[in-house]
Amino acid sequence: MSKNVRLNVEEDLLSTVNELFKKMLEKDAADVLIVPQDVPSGACTVQTLVRYPAGLRALNPFAFVLPSNSADILVKTTDQASQERIVVVFRPCELRAVFELAKLNQINLDNVTLISVDCLGTLPVPEYVELAQKSENGLTMKLLFDVQKGGKESLLGLDLRSACQICELPVMDNADVSICTIGLNLQKEVLLKANTPKGEEFLGAIGMELSEEEDPESRKKALEQLFKVKAEAREKLDAQVKEEVKDIAGYMTVLASCINCHNCMKVCPICYCKECFFDSDILKPSPKQLLDKSEKRKVVRMPIDTTLYHIGRMNHMITSCVSCGMCESACPSKLPLLAIYHAFGSDVQALFNYVAGRSLEEELPLATFKEEELESA
Amino acid sequence: MSSDSIKSALVIGGGVAGMQASLDLANYGIQTFLVERQEELGGRAYKLSRTYRTHECKSDGCCMDYCRECIFTPKFGELFQNENIEIMLGTEVDDISGEPGNFQITLNTGGETRNLNVNAIIMATGSTTFDADKIKEYGHDRYDDVITFLELEKMIVSQRGEAESFARPSDGKIPETVNFLLCVGSRDSNKGNQHCSIVCCTYAIGQAKDLKTKYPDMEVYIHYMDLRAAYRGFEEFYKEAQEIGVQFIRGRVASVQKDNWDLVVSTENIDSGELMEIKSDLVVLTVGQEPHRGSDKIAESLNLALQSNGFVFGNGTKGIAVAGCALGPRGIRYSVEDAKRAALEIADFLDGGEVVEGN
Amino acid sequence: MVTEAQPKENEVVSDDKEGDFEPKIIGFLCNWCSYTGADLAGVSRLQYPPNFIPIRVMCTGAVDPVYVIKALLEGADSVLVAGCHPGDCHYLSGNFKARRRIAILKKLLENLGLEERRIRLEWISASEGQKFADTVNEMVKETKKMGPNPIKKEWDI
C-alpha cells in the first residue's frame, strides 16, 4: 500500500499545487522542474523548464489540452551523465512513453522524480484554444468539476481526443508520486501518493507527513465508473476500426488521403530513431527506378511507399505504442491512426503479455526472445 | 636452413590425408608437391556415398549427406587453385634419398622420370581394403550378389538421383533381405589380418540404416564380433539403427552359400547359442583395411619402422611425417586430424620452430 | 502483377481463378540450413513448382520484417522465411528472434485482412531437402487456393 497525504486546498486547487511545486525548489528538493503552465493569454498550456520559484506562475497540470507528448523533453534533457535533479509532472500517457523510452535507453531516470496526475482527458488542440479564448478564467477548474461529475456542458459539445476517450490507464500508480484528483472534493483537498521509496523520500523532503490511508470510497467509485466508460469506448472504437480496415482495400482507402508528411512519426514519442528508416536513402528510388516501376506495373500510386511506411512503422514500434494519440492529433488528413494502432497494438502486445509503458520492469518484446514460445508460428 | 629460401615438401598420396596435408602446407607458405599414383585425387573416401560426421563437416546440422559435393569437391577446387601446390597424378615415387632438409626424389609418371629436391616429406600413402576373394567361404568370387561395402557405396552413388530403386547386381531386383558381415579379413590372423579396422562397424551400421530407412520392409542383419567405433555419437547411431529395426547378430558367419536360387548365410548366434541360416538377397562384406602395396618400400627408404601389422610407425625422423591410414586403419576424421598435425610438424621443422600463422 | 484498372470490390479478376493463376512466392532462406536444404532438394532432383524464388540471407534472424512487407506490397503472393530448427541456429539464436518478428508481422497483416498463411516461417534443416520441396509444393497449392495477393488489386503499392 502506497503512502499518501491529503493536501488541503487553501485558495483554489491550482494555486495550492503551484505553491507545492514552489516549495520543491525552495527546499532544494529539485534543481529543475518540468511542469505545464498556462500561457499568459490562457489560450493554451505548455510544458516549461523552471529552475527558480519565480518562474512558477500559472502551473496547470490539469488543463484539458496536450499539445505534445512531453516524454520527448526528458530525452532532450537527460543523458548518460545527467546529474541535475529533475522533477516532472506528466500525464499517464506521457509517463508510459517515459517508461518505454527509459527501456530504450533514451532517458536516464536516475535523477528524475516522476510525478503523475490523474487525467480526465484532453481536447484536440485547436478546439481547446478556441474554447479557451471564448471562456473566462478558470476554464480548467470548470471542466475538471464538470467532467468529473460526468457532465459535458462546459465542453460545449466537444469530444475528447479519441485517445483520451479510450484511455486504458488514466491514473498511474507507479510514478514516484501521483497527484490524485478523481473522486475527491477538489474544493477542499487533493491527494498526494508516494508510490516508490524515491517518491516517499521526495515528499518527505518537502515537509509532507505521510500516512497509510485507504483511498476514499468516492475515489474508488469514480475510478470504477471511469474505467467502465473508457472500456466501453475502447471496445466500440476497436470494433469500428477493425471493420473499417478489415481488408487491405479498406486500409488502402484510409491511407488514400495520406500526404506522406510523416508527421505521425515526428510527433510520436516512441519513434526515437535519429533518422527514420522510411525517411532514409535506403528507400529513395532513383528517377529511373520509379519510371521503370510504372512500366512494370502500368500504374503507380503516388506518393510512393506510403503503405510501406505505414505498415513498416507500425511493425517497428507497435509493441511500444502507448496510445497517446499524438499521431492522430498531428495528422493533417485526420487518418484514424490512434484507432488503428490501438486496435492492432493490443493484439500484438497480448502475444507477449506486454502492455507498453505499464512498468519499467517488463522487458521490451523486441529486445529479447524466449526459446519456448510462439511454437505454432 | 636460411629463412628466405623457398621451402618445399613432398606429399605422397592424394587421399583425404594427403589433400589436407598439402593444403595446410601450402597455406603455411611451403611449396608443396602432391604425388598420387591414381589418375584421380580423393582416394577411398571420395568413393563413399557419404561419410559420418568428420572434421570437415559443418556440425551445425547443415549436412546434406552428400559429402562428395560438400567436403571433397571444394577441396579439389582449392588444391587445383593453390599457387603453392603442384599436383602430379598417375605418378609413382621411384626413389628417395638424402636427409631431412634435403631430399632427392625421383618420380615416375608413365615412364617419364623427374627429379625433385624437397626439404621435407609427408607420407600419406593410405591403406587398401582386404581382398574379399581370399575368404572363399563367403563366395565373393562366385556370387554376383555378394559384394563388398565399397561396391555397395559405388552402387549407392551411381544409383543416386536417377532411379528411385536400389537394384542388386544379379537381376536388378530390390533385395528383401540384406546381410552385412563385419570383420571380413579383420581380427583373423589365419585368413586375413590380425588388427581391427575400426571404421567398418560405423560404415556398416550407416549403410544398414540408410537401407532400412529407405525400405522399411527390408530385413537387414548385421553380423558382428564386437561393435566398435572410436567416435563419440556412435552409441546413439547404433541405438537409432536398433530402433528402426536393423538386427544385430553376434558371431562370425561360417559361410555364404547358394541354395538353389538364394544365398544362405550360416552363422551361430553366440549370444543365444543357436545356429542360424538366413536366406539373403544381398550380402555385403565389410572388408577391413590393410597396408598399401609399396608403402613398405617407401617406409624403408624413409627409414621408418613398420608395426607388426605392416602399417608404418609414425614417430620417425625429423622432416618426415606420416598421416592418415598409412599409420593404420582410421576414418576420415582422424585422417584429417593426422594430416593437420603432420603439416604442423613439417612446418615447424622447416621454420626451425618459428610459428607461421595458419590460414 | 498487372493491374489494368482498379477493379470493383468483389469483382473476380481474370487471374483470380484457381488453376490458371500462377502465384509468385518469395523465400528468404538462411545460408546454413534452409538454403543448403534447397540445394539438397536440387541435388536429389526433387521437383517443385517454379513459382518459388529464393533469396539467400545469412540467418533468419537477419530477415528484417520490412523485407517481407516490401515483398508483399510489391505483389508477392506469399512469403516464406526458412531457417534452422530451434536450437540449431548457426548463430545460436537467430531463429528465435525471427520467430518473434514474424509473429508480430503476421498479427498486423492478419488485422489488415491478409491471410495469415501468406507468410510462413518454417524450420528446414540442411538435410531436409524433401521437407523443403514439400513446403514449396504446399505453399504453391495453398496460395493458389487463396488467390492472388489482394494488395495487387490496389493501385498503390
Place this chain on the structure above:
Amino acid sequence: MRGTSSRKPKIGVFFCTCKGSIGKNVDLNELESRVKENPDVVLCIRHDKLCEKDGQAFLKDQISNTDVDRIVLVGCTPRTYEEVINKGALEAGINRHLVEHVNIRELCEWIHPDEKSATEKAVFLVLGSIARVAFAQEVLDKQVILKNNNVLIIGGGIAGITSALELIKNEISVHLVEKTDKLGGRAYELDTQRLSEEDVILPNINELIKSDKFHVMLESEVVDVNGTLGDYKVKIASKDKEEELDVGAIVIATGSELFDAIRILEYKYDDADVIDFFELEKMLVKDEVKVPSSGEIPKRINFIQCVGSRDENKGNAHCSLVCCTYAIKQAAKIKILYPDTEVYIHYMDLRGPECGFEEYFLDAQKKGVNFIRGRVAEIQKDGKNLILRTEHIELGDIMSLPSDLVVLSVGQQASVETQKLADMVHLPLDKDGFLGYYNDRFEILDRRGISIAGCAQGPRGVARSISDAKKAVREIAGIMKKGFTARSIHSVIDETRCAGCRICEELCPYEAIYMKNVKDHVTEESRLISSVNLAVCQGCGACAMACPGGVPQLIGYSNKEILAQIDELI
C-alpha cells in the same frame, strides 16, 4: 582495386555451365539475351567450369580486358564454390563483396523440367542479383591487431601443460589456472609407458615452471569471463582472494572427470576392495597390487568395463574409448607380476580405437586373462568375500564369481568446470556435455580467441590430448603475434544515425556489440552508441534486424541491396 563509387555500375555476368550440366532445362541463350537487355550489364559471357584453373584464368582475363567493376556469377550453389570464385575475382581486382552468386543449378536446372518456366525463374534470379550487386559496396578486409597477447590456460593437466610449453616456446606469456594444488592432472599418475600405443613422452613440468613467461595459479578457479579476442578480462577466485587478469586469448583445457562409481549402487564402490582403475594404476606404478582390506596379494581379480559408460540410465550414454585399452594392459601387467592370480575382464564390446589394440588383446589372452562378455549385474558381499553376479552372454549362464579385488573401469565424463566455463564463454555443449561440438570448426574458436584442448572436448588418451593441445595453441600463437583479418562479412554501424537504444546489443548472440561513448560535436551531448567488435562479429545480421532505423548493416546483405533484389524479383 577499381573505384566503384558514384558511377554507373558496370556489371559483368558470367555463366558457368558446370561442364554442361546446366543448360538442358534452362535455356541459356534466352537467359543471356534477357540479361543483356539490362543497361548495367556490360559483359555477358559463358564458360564451362569457372571453378577450375583455366576457368579462373578466363575469369581474370575477361575482367582485366574490360572495365567491369562488379560481377554476377551464374552457376552452381555458392555453398560450394563461393570462396574459390571470390578469390579469383579478387586477384583480378574485384572485391568479394562486388561478386554475386546466382544458383541456377540446384535451384532451377535440376528441379524444373519445364524449359519455359525454368528459364523464366532463372531470369528473375539473375536480374535480382544484378539489381542487388549494383548497390553492393566495396569493403576491404580489416586487419585487427590485438591489445593484449597473453594467453590464459584453464586447466593444468596434460593438455594445459603442453599448451603452455608450446606458447612459451613462441615467447608468449602464459597464465595457467588450476583448480587443484598441483600441475599434471591424471596423465602423470598413469603408468604411461605401458598405457599408450606409442611411447608418449610427457612434457617436462619443471621446464615449464622455470620459465619467466609462465605464471601459475593453483587452487584457483575462473569465475567470470568478459571481453573478446585480444581483450579478455577474466576474474579468478583463489582460496583467499579474487583477482582480475587481462589476457588476449583463452585455452580451455579443463579436461574430463572420472565417473564416480558410487553412483552405481550395485557395484558397491564403498567397499574397500572395490576400486576404480585409477586407484589400481597408482598401485601398478609401484609394481605391486594388494587387496586393500587385507594387504594380501589378490588371488582373483575382476575388471568391470563400461562403469558409467554406454548407460544412459545410471551414467553417460557415450563410450569413453580408452578404458578397454587401460583394463587390458592393467590385466596383462597383473599377470606378469602375479602369474597365479586369476584375472577376468567383463566387457560389453571390446574397443580400442588405436592401432595395436588387437595385439594387446591377444597378448592378454595369451597371458591367461579371461574375457567374459556381459554387463555385471551386481556385486554381493558374502562375509568378507565379494561375489560378482553376471550373465555370461555367450554361454547363457548366470555366473557367480568370487573375487578378492574388483576393479571398476570408470569412464570419463564432462567436468563441471567445463560446463561452467562453456556458459561463461558462450560455447554450446554437445549432448554429452563436452565442448566437442565446436571442435569440428577450428575457425570459430580462433576468431574469438578461445581454443579447446584435451579431454574437455571428449574422452581421449594422453597422446591425442598432447597433439590436440599443440594444434589448438599453434593457431592462437600465430594470432597473438600477428593479429588477424576480420571476417569479410560483418556488421557496420552508421554512428551518426545510432540512437543508442541498445536493442542490437541485447540481441547480438556473440556480445560483439559494445557501447561507445561519443560526444556530439554540436550539442556537446555525450551519449552511448553501438559499435561492432570486429574480432567477435560473426556476421549473422541480428543487429541489422534489431534496429528499426537500419543503423547496423551487414556487409553484402544491406537493406538497400536486399530491397533492390526484392524489387526485381516480382
